[in-house]
Amino acid sequence: MTTVTHTVTKAPPWHGWVTADLSLNSLSTGVFAVAALCDLIGDLIGSAAYRPVVRIGYLAAFPLVLCDLACLVLDLGDPLRFFHMLRVFKPGSPMSVGVWSTSVFSGFAFMAWSLEIFDRSGFPAARVTIAVAGIVAALITAGYKGVLLSTTAQPGWKDSRWLGAELSISSGASGTAFLLAFAAILDAQPAMADLRAVLATVLILDLAAASVVAYEMRRAILARFTRAEIAGWYAAMLGGGGLAPLILIAASAAAPASIAAAVLTILGAIAMRHHLVMIPHRDVHDRRDAGPTSDRAEAGATGIQRSEVGPASRRS
Amino acid sequence: MIALAKLIYPFRRPAPPAAKPPMGFFTDSTLCIGCKACEVACKQWNQLPSDGFEFSGDSYDNTKTLSATTWRHVVFVEQFPAGDGIARKPPVVPVPETPIDPETFSLDALLSGSDQGRWLMMSDVCKHCSAAPCEAACPTGALVFNEFSNVYIQNDICNGCGYCVAACPFGVITRSPHDGHAHKCTLCYDRQRDELIPACAKACPTESIQFGPMEELRVRAAKRVDELHRRGIADAYLYGDQPSATYSALGAFSLLLDKPSVYGLPDEPAMPQRNLGGDYAIAALGALAWIIAATVALAGNAILW
Numbered sequence: 001m002t003t004v005t006h007t008v009t010k011a012p013p014w015h016g017w018v019t020a021d022l023s024l025n026s027l028s029t030g031v032f033a034v035a036a037l038c039d040l041i042g043d044l045i046g047s048a049a050y051r052p053v054v055r056i057g058y059l060a061a062f063p064l065v066l067c068d069l070a071c072l073v074l075d076l077g078d079p080l081r082f083f084h085m086l087r088v089f090k091p092g093s094p095m096s097v098g099v100w101s102t103s104v105f106s107g108f109a110f111m112a113w114s115l116e117i118f119d120r121s122g123f124p125a126a127r128v129t130i131a132v133a134g135i136v137a138a139l140i141t142a143g144y145k146g147v148l149l150s151t152t153a154q155p156g157w158k159d160s161r162w163l164g165a166e167l168s169i170s171s172g173a174s175g176t177a178f179l180l181a182f183a184a185i186l187d188a189q190p191a192m193a194d195l196r197a198v199l200a201t202v203l204i205l206d207l208a209a210a211s212v213v214a215y216e217m218r219r220a221i222l223a224r225f226t227r228a229e230i231a232g233w234y235a236a237m238l239g240g241g242g243l244a245p246l247i248l249i250a251a252s253a254a255a256p257a258s259i260a261a262a263v264l265t266i267l268g269a270i271a272m273r274h275h276l277v278m279i280p281h282r283d284v285h286d287r288r289d290a291g292p293t294s295d296r297a298e299a300g301a302t303g304i305q306r307s308e309v310g311p312a313s314r315r316s
Numbered sequence: 317m318i319a320l321a322k323l324i325y326p327f328r329r330p331a332p333p334a335a336k337p338p339m340g341f342f343t344d345s346t347l348c349i350g351c352k353a354c355e356v357a358c359k360q361w362n363q364l365p366s367d368g369f370e371f372s373g374d375s376y377d378n379t380k381t382l383s384a385t386t387w388r389h390v391v392f393v394e395q396f397p398a399g400d401g402i403a404r405k406p407p408v409v410p411v412p413e414t415p416i417d418p419e420t421f422s423l424d425a426l427l428s429g430s431d432q433g434r435w436l437m438m439s440d441v442c443k444h445c446s447a448a449p450c451e452a453a454c455p456t457g458a459l460v461f462n463e464f465s466n467v468y469i470q471n472d473i474c475n476g477c478g479y480c481v482a483a484c485p486f487g488v489i490t491r492s493p494h495d496g497h498a499h500k501c502t503l504c505y506d507r508q509r510d511e512l513i514p515a516c517a518k519a520c521p522t523e524s525i526q527f528g529p530m531e532e533l534r535v536r537a538a539k540r541v542d543e544l545h546r547r548g549i550a551d552a553y554l555y556g557d558q559p560s561a562t563y564s565a566l567g568a569f570s571l572l573l574d575k576p577s578v579y580g581l582p583d584e585p586a587m588p589q590r591n592l593g594g595d596y597a598i599a600a601l602g603a604l605a606w607i608i609a610a611t612v613a614l615a616g617n618a619i620l621w
């Protein structure tokens with residue numbers, strides 16, 4: 001008896017548009033949340049030091065979330081039916097939760113954007129309300145993506161309980177990095193110094209959470225990628241997107257170092273999301289050195305055995 | 317006006333039909349002869365497009381898998397001893413060390429279940445799970461339980477997000493490249509509403525595919541397993557007739573002779589949404605952690621100015 005093996009589940013039809021969606025979702029929610037935080041703290045201490053980054057954050061978050069929504073619509077099998085997502089609200093479906101939270105977040109992002117475009121000075125109470133409520137909406141919108149993936153039957157995703165936390169923390173890192181880059185370009189002190197401190201703090205949390213997720217998914221990843229691919233991906237994501245920016249921040253307070261750290265953080269986050277999206281599309285077969293070890297690892301990790309269906313022709 | 321009507325239409329909800337006794341399938345794989353009448357009947361009744369043809373090299377199974385355009389799939393599993401020197405994994409059933417000798421090979425002995433190996437065949441289909449992950453995942457409400465407790469996709473609502481595909485532990489539901497919507501077995505909902513039996517069950521010449529009220533099918537299946545055990549086929553068991561620790565009962569359950577994975581089924585399916593509450597809680601923890609850390613970093617630095 002010869003065998004042909006394959007994974008039982010089917011990979012969802014999610015590719016580049018979903019990678020773009022995950023990345024833009026992370027950026028838009030992170031940028032808004034950090035900008036809103038700076039706005040509230042600036043108000044609290046009576047300082048206008050954060051104004052430049054707050055303005056950039058509020059002006060950028062709404063277009064970013066619009067681009068995110070466009071990616072989601074374009075990814076649908078029938079994009080013209082995108083509004084069918086608003087037919088129901090199902091708390092048991094993370095995608096339904098995300099549709100509504102993203103819609104609500106978009107509203108707050110739009111209001112903040114409008115205040116910046118027109119005149120923000122006359123509506124202090126509205127500004128604070130938008131900032132506080134918008135942060136809550138942004139955090140929900142950033143976190144639901146990971147829960148959406150972890151509550152599926154897909155190999156790797158279904159093994160990770162920390163995916164929602166990691167994507168949420170990663171959004172904080174991406175958003176901070178985005179604002180830090182602009183603060184450095186504008187030489188906005190002391191905002192730049194403060195955002196470097198925030199980025200360093202959030203990156204440490206991000207590295208910890210990403211390591212937990214990588215550990216949780218180890219069996220599915222080992223069964224699908226070669227060791228060289230794993231080393232390359234994790235060097236890019238954790239090394240390039242996490243450790244390198246930390247080193248740059250610690251080594252130098254100069255603007256170029258801050259910009260480089262910001263860019264690496266955002267690129268590392270995009271690489272991580274692309275790697276995540278691609279995991280179910282890699283069948284166990286694809287691993288060039290697949291053998292009994294990888295088969296046992298896959299079977300042990302997922303509890304789903306691969307089928308054994310015999311090809312008669314290989315016996316003749 | 318037409319555009320407005322199209323916008324409003326998905327949000328209208330007529331009264332659902334009155335609930336009826338749950339109906340489903342019992343597939344007795346020991347009766348399956350691999351004729352694929354079920355595949356043909358399903359394709360014909362539902363007017364499903366052809367998938368093209370290419371030899372898979374996988375016994376007589378050239379359909380390969382369930383998909384948006386194939387709602388019945390007959391699995392062929394060959395379990396014969398090696399004899400040509402090709403290295404293989406050990407067969408699941410115990411077989412003699414010596415290979416089959418074509419001169420002395422006995423077809424009667426093979427069919428009577430001797431130790432010369434065996435051929436397993438089973439018609440795979442959507443399981444119509446009692447607690448379906450695809451239905452729970454669907455964000456548009458396109459996937460519903462109909463009045464017969466079967467999982468049904470409302471094709472005028474589905475927008476092809478693909479989340480049901482990710483949620484299914486059996487790899488059943490698929491998004492079609494033709495219209496961008498998800499499709500799967502409907503348990504011939506249209507035929508049931510006219511008090512007919514599904515096309516596959518109607519076409520099956522050996523009654524391997526049996527359709528009827530779930531309670532009746534479970535009783536019939538249990539009796540069949542007892543009968544097989546009395547006849548010395550101790551391997552026979554039911555897959556999905558009862559809920560397990562991690563998954564609900566199936567509306568289309570089977571009688572199998574080997575591990576589920578041998579037939580391409582998960583050995584221990586698990587409900588993907590069982591971790592929903594915990595995953596939300598950990599995500600909330602992560603969000604709070606970073607926002608508090610950022611606040612402390614910002615506020616601490618601001619105080620130092």
